[in-house]
Amino acid sequence: MIMAYGADLKEGSMRKGPWLEEEDERLAAFVGLMGERRWDTIAKVSGLRRSGKSCRLRWLNYLRPDLKHGQMTAEEECMILQLHGQLGNKWSKIARSLPGRTDNEIKNYWRTHLRKKVQVQEHDKLQKEIKDAMSKVQEFLMQDGDHLSIQAANYNYIDSMKENTLTSPFGFGFPDYNPSTALPYEANFHKFISGSLDYQFELKYHDESNSLNTWFCNSTWTSGDANNVLDSHGSFF
DNA sequence: AATGTTGACAACCGCTATGTT
DNA sequence: AAACATAGCGGTTGTCAACAT
Numbered sequence: 475m476i477m478a479y480g481a482d483l484k485e486g487s488m489r490k491g492p493w494l495e496e497e498d499e500r501l502a503a504f505v506g507l508m509g510e511r512r513w514d515t516i517a518k519v520s521g522l523r524r525s526g527k528s529c530r531l532r533w534l535n536y537l538r539p540d541l542k543h544g545q546m547t548a549e550e551e552c553m554i555l556q557l558h559g560q561l562g563n564k565w566s567k568i569a570r571s572l573p574g575r576t577d578n579e580i581k582n583y584w585r586t587h588l589r590k591k592v593q594v595q596e597h598d599k600l601q602k603e604i605k606d607a608m609s610k611v612q613e614f615l616m617q618d619g620d621h622l623s624i625q626a627a628n629y630n631y632i633d634s635m636k637e638n639t640l641t642s643p644f645g646f647g648f649p650d651y652n653p654s655t656a657l658p659y660e661a662n663f664h665k666f667i668s669g670s671l672d673y674q675f676e677l678k679y680h681d682e683s684n685s686l687n688t689w690f691c692n693s694t695w696t697s698g699d700a701n702n703v704l705d706s707h708g709s710f711f
Numbered sequence: 712a713a714t715g716t717t718g719a720c721a722a723c724c725g726c727t728a729t730g731t732t
Numbered sequence: 733a734a735a736c737a738t739a740g741c742g743g744t745t746g747t748c749a750a751c752a753t
Contacts, residue, residue: 492721492747513738530739531722566741577741578721586719 489523493532497522501529502537535576542574546583554580555588 489497504520510533513526522529535541546554550572557568565577565584572580 490723490746511738525723526738527724528722534740535721563742581742582720 488525488528490528493536497524498532498537501532505533505537531578535578540574541576546575546587550575551583551588554584555592558584558588 493501500520500522501516501524504516504522508516508519513530515526517524517526517529520529524532553572554568557571561567563581565581569575569577569580
């Protein structure tokens with residue numbers, strides 16, 4: 475039997491927050507009577523001191539009889555990952571492919587379970603790309619070592635950067651890199667590696683023979699990407 | 712034991728799209 | 733066509749429990 479509800483509440487006040495079992499029962503009863511529409515009317519007629527919007531959400535996300543409750547399966551997780559890759563944060567579209575799951579549930583699951591996983595994967599991928607790029611630079615330095623007078627110390631410097639790149643949480647592994655104290659070639663190399671070399675800049679020659687400065691400082695680069703930089707020194711990639 | 716932090720989930724809010732009168 | 737109501741969507745916040753300090 476359905477009774478007037480919330481008589482102890484002041485007239486006009488709306489309840490918020492978690493739903494009580496008796497509210498759920500009352501809402502389900504009225505949706506059974508009136509169907510899944512006219513939520514403002516349902517809210518009013520039922521005597522629930524909830525907005526129509528709140529009633530709709532409670533029904534769609536929790537009370538609907540065709541909802542699955544409980545843990546996501548591996549198949550569902552896989553589906554979410556795949557669809558999110560294709561569609562981005564289109565939660566309702568993703569939910570259409572997962573019967574019994576709501577957009578809200580999928581959104582929450584993504585945020586709490588999957589987002590971190592994907593971020594780690596992307597981070598690992600980026601690390602690998604950086605490491606590969608630096609290996610190419612290193613190869614070049616080895617080839618033209620005489621011409622550029624590259625010392626073993628500088629080669630080792632790049633080596634330690636590569637090592638740091640794999641362990642640094644920031645992705646780019648300059649050992650003790652400090653922009654305010656860095657030598658020009660260090661600064662430019664840092665820009666190069668971090669992909670921020672997207673503007674024209676003039677490099678002042680920092681005459682320190684037998685160092686990477688010769689290579690990174692003694693020229694003007696007009697660069698949209700790393701390839702151009704290296705191309706200006708003779709088609710390395 | 713008390714307090715702070717984190718993760719999981721539910722619910723809310725603002726806005727847009729769609730339907731109805 | 734316009735005004736209003738209703739439904740839908742996605743970002744954000746609130747709540748609670750488990751765990752750490």
